[in-house]
Amino acid sequence: MLNIGKLSAATGVKIPTIRYYEQIGLLPEAGRSAGNQRQYDVKSQERLAFIRHARDLGFPLDDIRELLSLSDRPDMPCGAADVIARRQLVSVRDRIARLQSLQLELERMLAQCAHGTISDCKVIEVLGNHQCCLHADHGAA
Amino acid sequence: MLNIGKLSAATGVKIPTIRYYEQIGLLPEAGRSAGNQRQYDVKSQERLAFIRHARDLGFPLDDIRELLSLSDRPDMPCGAADVIARRQLVSVRDRIARLQSLQLELERMLAQCAHGTISDCKVIEVLGNHQCCLHADHGAA
DNA sequence: CTTGAAGCTCTAGTTACTAGAGATCCTATG
DNA sequence: CATAGGATCTCTAGTAACTAGAGCTTCAAG
Structure with missing residues:
Protein backbone atom coordinates (compact mmCIF):
# COMPACT_ATOMS: atom_id res chain seq x y z
CA MET A 1 0.00 0.00 0.00
CA LEU A 2 1.30 3.42 -0.89
CA ASN A 3 0.01 6.88 -0.17
CA ILE A 4 -0.67 9.47 -2.81
CA GLY A 5 2.79 11.00 -2.56
CA LYS A 6 4.53 7.69 -3.26
CA LEU A 7 2.12 6.92 -6.07
CA SER A 8 2.83 10.30 -7.58
CA ALA A 9 6.58 9.73 -7.33
CA ALA A 10 6.25 6.22 -8.77
CA THR A 11 4.21 7.24 -11.80
CA GLY A 12 5.29 10.82 -12.42
CA VAL A 13 1.68 12.03 -12.19
CA LYS A 14 1.24 15.03 -9.93
CA ILE A 15 -0.82 14.70 -6.78
CA PRO A 16 -3.63 17.08 -7.74
CA THR A 17 -3.83 15.33 -11.08
CA ILE A 18 -4.33 11.97 -9.39
CA ARG A 19 -7.14 13.40 -7.30
CA TYR A 20 -8.57 14.97 -10.43
CA TYR A 21 -8.53 11.62 -12.22
CA GLU A 22 -10.39 10.08 -9.32
CA GLN A 23 -12.88 12.94 -9.36
CA ILE A 24 -13.73 12.44 -13.01
CA GLY A 25 -13.95 8.68 -12.54
CA LEU A 26 -10.87 7.70 -14.50
CA LEU A 27 -9.45 6.11 -11.37
CA PRO A 28 -11.76 4.28 -8.97
CA GLU A 29 -12.23 5.88 -5.57
CA ALA A 30 -9.18 5.02 -3.53
CA GLY A 31 -9.47 3.22 -0.23
CA ARG A 32 -8.75 5.35 2.81
CA SER A 33 -6.57 4.95 5.87
CA ALA A 34 -7.90 5.45 9.38
CA GLY A 35 -7.00 9.12 9.03
CA ASN A 36 -8.88 9.46 5.71
CA GLN A 37 -5.83 9.43 3.48
CA ARG A 38 -5.87 7.66 0.14
CA GLN A 39 -4.21 4.24 -0.07
CA TYR A 40 -3.15 2.66 -3.34
CA ASP A 41 -2.17 -0.85 -4.35
CA VAL A 42 -0.19 -2.11 -7.31
CA LYS A 43 -3.32 -2.37 -9.47
CA SER A 44 -3.95 1.34 -9.06
CA GLN A 45 -0.36 2.08 -9.89
CA GLU A 46 -0.60 0.08 -13.10
CA ARG A 47 -3.83 1.77 -14.07
CA LEU A 48 -2.31 5.18 -13.46
CA ALA A 49 0.81 4.25 -15.42
CA PHE A 50 -1.44 3.23 -18.29
CA ILE A 51 -3.18 6.59 -18.19
CA ARG A 52 0.08 8.42 -17.94
CA HIS A 53 1.55 6.67 -20.91
CA ALA A 54 -1.54 7.15 -23.03
CA ARG A 55 -1.56 10.86 -22.13
CA ASP A 56 2.07 11.11 -23.16
CA LEU A 57 1.02 9.63 -26.47
CA GLY A 58 -1.52 12.38 -26.86
CA PHE A 59 -4.69 10.37 -26.25
CA PRO A 60 -7.50 12.51 -24.87
CA LEU A 61 -8.95 11.39 -21.56
CA ASP A 62 -12.15 10.19 -23.20
CA ASP A 63 -10.21 7.80 -25.41
CA ILE A 64 -8.27 6.63 -22.40
CA ARG A 65 -11.48 6.01 -20.56
CA GLU A 66 -12.62 3.85 -23.46
CA LEU A 67 -9.30 2.03 -23.64
CA LEU A 68 -9.49 1.29 -19.93
CA SER A 69 -12.97 -0.10 -20.20
CA LEU A 70 -11.76 -2.29 -23.06
CA SER A 71 -8.84 -3.59 -21.06
CA ASP A 72 -11.29 -4.60 -18.34
CA ARG A 73 -12.88 -7.04 -20.81
CA PRO A 74 -9.93 -9.08 -22.13
CA ASP A 75 -12.05 -11.52 -24.11
CA MET A 76 -13.42 -8.96 -26.54
CA PRO A 77 -11.94 -8.45 -29.99
CA CYS A 78 -9.43 -5.62 -29.98
CA MET B 1 -17.64 49.52 -43.07
CA LEU B 2 -18.50 45.89 -42.58
CA ASN B 3 -20.55 44.09 -39.98
CA ILE B 4 -19.29 41.24 -37.88
CA GLY B 5 -20.54 38.58 -40.29
CA LYS B 6 -18.62 40.06 -43.22
CA LEU B 7 -15.53 40.51 -41.07
CA SER B 8 -15.78 36.91 -40.01
CA ALA B 9 -16.11 35.75 -43.62
CA ALA B 10 -13.23 37.99 -44.70
CA THR B 11 -10.80 36.77 -42.05
CA GLY B 12 -11.97 33.24 -41.34
CA VAL B 13 -12.33 34.05 -37.64
CA LYS B 14 -15.65 32.94 -36.19
CA ILE B 15 -18.09 35.53 -34.92
CA PRO B 16 -18.04 34.53 -31.25
CA THR B 17 -14.26 34.49 -31.41
CA ILE B 18 -14.21 38.05 -32.70
CA ARG B 19 -16.41 39.16 -29.82
CA TYR B 20 -14.19 37.21 -27.47
CA TYR B 21 -11.10 38.99 -28.77
CA GLU B 22 -12.81 42.29 -28.17
CA GLN B 23 -13.79 41.20 -24.68
CA ILE B 24 -10.24 40.36 -23.70
CA GLY B 25 -8.93 43.56 -25.23
CA LEU B 26 -7.08 42.06 -28.17
CA LEU B 27 -9.30 44.03 -30.52
CA PRO B 28 -10.38 47.55 -29.59
CA GLU B 29 -14.07 48.05 -28.90
CA ALA B 30 -15.82 48.22 -32.23
CA GLY B 31 -17.92 51.22 -33.22
CA ARG B 32 -21.63 50.58 -33.27
CA SER B 33 -24.39 51.22 -35.76
CA ALA B 34 -27.62 53.00 -34.79
CA GLY B 35 -29.01 49.58 -33.90
CA ASN B 36 -26.04 48.69 -31.68
CA GLN B 37 -24.34 46.36 -34.11
CA ARG B 38 -20.58 46.28 -34.45
CA GLN B 39 -19.02 48.12 -37.41
CA TYR B 40 -15.52 47.40 -38.65
CA ASP B 41 -13.14 49.22 -40.96
CA VAL B 42 -10.14 47.99 -42.91
CA LYS B 43 -7.82 48.67 -39.99
CA SER B 44 -9.78 46.25 -37.80
CA GLN B 45 -9.72 43.70 -40.55
CA GLU B 46 -5.94 43.93 -40.82
CA ARG B 47 -5.53 43.65 -37.08
CA LEU B 48 -7.74 40.59 -36.98
CA ALA B 49 -5.90 39.02 -39.92
CA PHE B 50 -2.68 39.58 -38.01
CA ILE B 51 -4.11 37.82 -34.97
CA ARG B 52 -5.48 35.02 -37.09
CA HIS B 53 -2.20 34.41 -38.78
CA ALA B 54 -0.22 34.49 -35.58
CA ARG B 55 -2.67 32.02 -34.01
CA ASP B 56 -2.23 29.73 -37.01
CA LEU B 57 1.48 29.91 -36.35
CA GLY B 58 0.89 28.75 -32.81
CA PHE B 59 1.55 32.00 -30.96
CA PRO B 60 -0.35 32.20 -27.69
CA LEU B 61 -2.64 35.19 -27.31
CA ASP B 62 -0.32 36.84 -24.82
CA ASP B 63 2.50 36.85 -27.33
CA ILE B 64 0.15 38.21 -29.96
CA ARG B 65 -0.86 40.96 -27.59
CA GLU B 66 2.79 41.84 -27.21
CA LEU B 67 3.39 41.69 -30.95
CA LEU B 68 0.43 43.98 -31.55
CA SER B 69 1.67 46.49 -29.04
CA LEU B 70 5.04 46.40 -30.78
CA SER B 71 3.52 46.97 -34.18
CA ASP B 72 1.77 50.01 -32.76
CA ARG B 73 5.18 51.57 -32.15
CA PRO B 74 6.98 51.27 -35.50
CA ASP B 75 10.04 53.28 -34.49
CA MET B 76 11.24 50.86 -31.84
CA PRO B 77 13.95 48.28 -32.51
CA CYS B 78 12.45 44.95 -33.47
C1' DC C 1 4.57 15.96 22.81
C1' DT C 2 5.48 18.98 19.50
C1' DT C 3 6.56 20.51 15.02
C1' DG C 4 6.74 20.43 10.20
C1' DA C 5 5.77 17.95 6.10
C1' DA C 6 2.21 15.79 3.69
C1' DG C 7 -2.52 15.02 3.12
C1' DC C 8 -7.51 16.54 3.03
C1' DT C 9 -11.66 19.32 0.75
C1' DC C 10 -13.32 22.97 -1.74
C1' DT C 11 -13.34 26.81 -4.77
C1' DA C 12 -11.67 29.29 -8.43
C1' DG C 13 -8.41 30.21 -12.24
C1' DT C 14 -6.10 28.88 -16.61
C1' DT C 15 -6.36 28.99 -22.35
C1' DA C 16 -8.91 29.87 -26.17
C1' DC C 17 -12.77 29.35 -27.33
C1' DT C 18 -17.80 27.28 -28.12
C1' DA C 19 -22.80 26.69 -27.26
C1' DG C 20 -27.19 28.13 -26.02
C1' DA C 21 -31.08 31.18 -24.42
C1' DG C 22 -33.74 34.86 -25.24
C1' DA C 23 -34.04 39.49 -27.06
C1' DT C 24 -33.34 42.84 -30.88
C1' DC C 25 -32.27 44.46 -35.50
C1' DC C 26 -31.95 44.51 -40.57
C1' DT C 27 -33.53 43.36 -45.09
C1' DA C 28 -36.29 41.50 -48.63
C1' DT C 29 -40.69 40.30 -50.21
C1' DG C 30 -45.88 40.50 -50.46
C1' DC D 1 -46.16 49.23 -44.96
C1' DA D 2 -46.11 44.94 -42.62
C1' DT D 3 -43.91 40.93 -41.66
C1' DA D 4 -40.89 36.84 -41.85
C1' DG D 5 -36.33 35.27 -41.70
C1' DG D 6 -31.74 35.60 -40.85
C1' DA D 7 -28.20 38.12 -38.46
C1' DT D 8 -26.80 40.24 -34.39
C1' DC D 9 -26.99 41.43 -29.49
C1' DT D 10 -25.86 40.20 -24.31
C1' DC D 11 -25.18 36.96 -20.92
C1' DT D 12 -24.17 32.68 -18.76
C1' DA D 13 -22.15 28.42 -18.71
C1' DG D 14 -19.46 24.66 -20.66
C1' DT D 15 -15.18 22.52 -22.79
C1' DA D 16 -10.15 19.99 -21.79
C1' DA D 17 -7.04 18.94 -18.55
C1' DC D 18 -5.40 20.40 -15.29
C1' DT D 19 -3.23 24.06 -11.59
C1' DA D 20 -3.22 27.11 -7.53
C1' DG D 21 -4.59 28.50 -3.16
C1' DA D 22 -7.01 28.69 1.43
C1' DG D 23 -7.70 26.61 5.56
C1' DC D 24 -7.90 22.43 7.88
C1' DT D 25 -6.23 17.62 9.61
C1' DT D 26 -3.04 13.75 9.97
C1' DC D 27 1.33 11.45 10.12
C1' DA D 28 6.22 10.67 11.36
C1' DA D 29 10.49 12.16 13.50
C1' DG D 30 12.84 13.83 17.36
Missing part, protein backbone atom coordinates in the same frame (compact mmCIF):
# COMPACT_ATOMS: atom_id res chain seq x y z
CA GLY A 79 -10.76 -3.77 -33.01
CA ALA A 80 -11.90 -0.85 -30.91
CA ALA A 81 -8.48 -0.29 -29.39
CA ASP A 82 -7.00 -0.46 -32.84
CA VAL A 83 -9.43 2.15 -34.14
CA ILE A 84 -8.55 4.54 -31.32
CA ALA A 85 -4.83 4.15 -31.87
CA ARG A 86 -5.23 4.58 -35.60
CA ARG A 87 -7.26 7.74 -35.17
CA GLN A 88 -4.56 9.03 -32.89
CA LEU A 89 -1.87 8.25 -35.44
CA VAL A 90 -3.72 10.20 -38.11
CA SER A 91 -3.97 13.21 -35.88
CA VAL A 92 -0.32 13.00 -34.87
CA ARG A 93 0.73 12.92 -38.51
CA ASP A 94 -1.48 15.87 -39.25
CA ARG A 95 -0.05 17.86 -36.38
CA ILE A 96 3.47 17.09 -37.55
CA ALA A 97 2.72 18.26 -41.08
CA ARG A 98 1.24 21.51 -39.82
CA LEU A 99 4.07 22.18 -37.46
CA GLN A 100 6.64 21.58 -40.15
CA SER A 101 5.12 24.21 -42.37
CA LEU A 102 4.96 26.60 -39.45
CA GLN A 103 8.58 25.89 -38.69
CA LEU A 104 9.53 26.80 -42.24
CA GLU A 105 7.64 30.03 -42.07
CA LEU A 106 9.12 31.04 -38.76
CA GLU A 107 12.59 30.29 -40.08
CA ARG A 108 11.89 32.37 -43.12
CA MET A 109 10.62 35.25 -41.00
CA LEU A 110 13.66 35.16 -38.77
CA ALA A 111 16.10 34.86 -41.63
CA GLN A 112 14.72 38.03 -43.13
CA CYS A 113 14.89 40.03 -39.94
CA ALA A 114 17.56 42.68 -40.34
CA HIS A 115 17.34 43.80 -36.71
CA GLY A 116 16.23 47.24 -37.65
CA THR A 117 13.15 48.93 -36.25
CA ILE A 118 9.64 47.60 -36.04
CA SER A 119 8.68 49.49 -39.16
CA ASP A 120 10.78 47.21 -41.33
CA CYS A 121 10.59 44.09 -39.18
CA LYS A 122 9.77 41.08 -41.30
CA VAL A 123 8.34 39.21 -38.35
CA ILE A 124 5.62 41.79 -37.92
CA GLU A 125 5.21 42.22 -41.64
CA VAL A 126 4.79 38.54 -42.37
CA LEU A 127 2.33 38.15 -39.55
CA GLY A 128 0.26 40.98 -40.92
CA ASN A 129 0.07 39.43 -44.34
CA HIS A 130 -1.41 36.00 -44.68
CA GLN A 131 -1.13 35.94 -48.44
CA CYS A 132 2.59 35.30 -48.51
CA CYS A 133 2.68 32.21 -46.37
CA LEU A 134 2.96 28.52 -46.92
CA HIS A 135 0.13 27.21 -44.85
CA ALA A 136 -2.78 29.20 -46.24
CA ASP A 137 -5.19 26.31 -46.10
CA HIS A 138 -4.55 25.34 -42.53
CA GLY A 139 -6.89 27.93 -41.20
CA ALA A 140 -9.79 26.28 -42.93
CA ALA A 141 -9.32 23.10 -40.93
CA GLY B 79 14.48 42.79 -31.13
CA ALA B 80 11.44 41.95 -29.07
CA ALA B 81 9.48 40.62 -32.04
CA ASP B 82 12.50 38.60 -33.00
CA VAL B 83 12.73 37.11 -29.52
CA ILE B 84 9.09 36.08 -29.57
CA ALA B 85 9.37 34.46 -32.98
CA ARG B 86 12.56 32.69 -31.99
CA ARG B 87 11.00 31.36 -28.81
CA GLN B 88 8.10 30.14 -30.88
CA LEU B 89 10.43 28.41 -33.31
CA VAL B 90 12.14 26.55 -30.50
CA SER B 91 8.84 25.31 -29.18
CA VAL B 92 7.64 24.29 -32.63
CA ARG B 93 10.80 22.25 -33.19
CA ASP B 94 10.39 20.63 -29.82
CA ARG B 95 6.78 19.74 -30.51
CA ILE B 96 7.76 18.21 -33.85
CA ALA B 97 10.44 16.06 -32.26
CA ARG B 98 8.05 14.79 -29.63
CA LEU B 99 5.33 14.04 -32.09
CA GLN B 100 7.70 12.14 -34.33
CA SER B 101 8.64 9.78 -31.56
CA LEU B 102 4.99 9.33 -30.66
CA GLN B 103 4.24 8.61 -34.30
CA LEU B 104 6.84 5.89 -34.33
CA GLU B 105 5.45 4.30 -31.24
CA LEU B 106 1.89 4.35 -32.50
CA GLU B 107 3.02 2.81 -35.78
CA ARG B 108 4.84 0.12 -33.89
CA MET B 109 1.81 -0.61 -31.75
CA LEU B 110 -0.45 -0.87 -34.74
CA ALA B 111 1.96 -2.98 -36.75
CA GLN B 112 2.01 -5.53 -33.96
CA CYS B 113 -1.75 -5.71 -33.61
CA ALA B 114 -2.89 -9.15 -34.74
CA HIS B 115 -6.57 -8.27 -34.48
CA GLY B 116 -7.19 -10.91 -31.88
CA THR B 117 -8.85 -10.27 -28.55
CA ILE B 118 -8.07 -7.57 -26.02
CA SER B 119 -6.06 -10.02 -23.97
CA ASP B 120 -3.32 -10.14 -26.58
CA CYS B 121 -3.82 -6.65 -28.02
CA LYS B 122 -0.48 -4.90 -28.37
CA VAL B 123 -2.11 -1.48 -28.23
CA ILE B 124 -3.39 -2.12 -24.73
CA GLU B 125 -0.26 -3.97 -23.75
CA VAL B 126 2.12 -1.26 -24.88
CA LEU B 127 0.08 1.39 -23.16
CA GLY B 128 0.21 -0.54 -19.93
CA ASN B 129 3.94 -0.82 -20.03
CA HIS B 130 5.93 2.36 -20.19
CA GLN B 131 9.28 0.57 -20.00
CA CYS B 132 9.26 -0.59 -23.58
CA CYS B 133 8.72 2.73 -25.26
CA LEU B 134 10.84 5.23 -27.09
CA HIS B 135 9.92 8.41 -25.36
CA ALA B 136 10.54 7.55 -21.74
CA ASP B 137 11.95 10.96 -20.88
CA HIS B 138 9.13 13.01 -22.30
CA GLY B 139 7.04 12.66 -19.25
CA ALA B 140 9.60 14.48 -17.19
CA ALA B 141 9.23 17.64 -19.25
